[in-house]
Amino acid sequence: MFSQYEDNVQRILHLMKDTFGDTFKTYYDGDPEAIPVFNLPAIVVTQTSDTTTSDSWQQDEVEDTLTVKIILNKRDDFDNDKVNPLNMTERKIRNFVAERDQDTGLYLPRTVKGAIRTMALEGITAIAGTMNVEYGINPRISGEGLADLTAEGHVTFTISYPVDIPVAS
Template identity: 50%
Template structure:
């Protein structure tokens, strides 16, 4: 059975993180209510299809996983200055075991590298991660989120059958 790439990756992220994230989105909703933060977004940003050999198309999809946290969480009186939102994001993306140096199993990098090929033909070799602050709307009010954007490509072939 065929599932869209974003749906397969959402399932992988839900299996990895469970209720750590309050909501999982297929596509960026732009407006995210604060009661749904932190959330995780899987979005396909590009699709390139080339004619391959032997009646196949070679498809390369560019996918972005966004971990989104409420920056306001850093503004409380009892916040730990050594565990601000930016550190939480870095850890959710690629925390490593202090003894072995391996990715921790509850990270995006671990999920993509260790389990990401389940049901996917080929996960590309490069992951690009960008961190930053993003102004978003919640209704008519602006909120500031701190986000990690993990971008990568997935490559696969599709059989093209001639028309009858």
């Protein structure tokens, strides 16, 4: 499934593809800012920081901060100029991020939180000790065929992993 040493953005991007499949039209490694309407809905995975701490002898502990962005076209809320007030893009995003089983209360497997909480941890010390989710409307670069207004959910979390340091000869 994942390589233990795979770039964490790629690891999470592959996890999102495995989780959602063709539910999303495009999966981006990094935010392109200008997204064509025909590429929505989309998932973007970005890395916002990397903190490296010298741990035990000949080993670093690295903590990557990643964000998974669920991006929907806000214009999809309008069907023939009518709004469906019970099924807006914001609700859809909340479901993609953290919908739970109505009987058990568990995250559904086809959610960002469900996938992250059940992913293989090979090569990882810790993942998502804390997840921060922000929701909102984002004005994107508009133009011919480009989305001008998107509804988005951003899930930010950390992945910690060790990196061995070779002995100098």
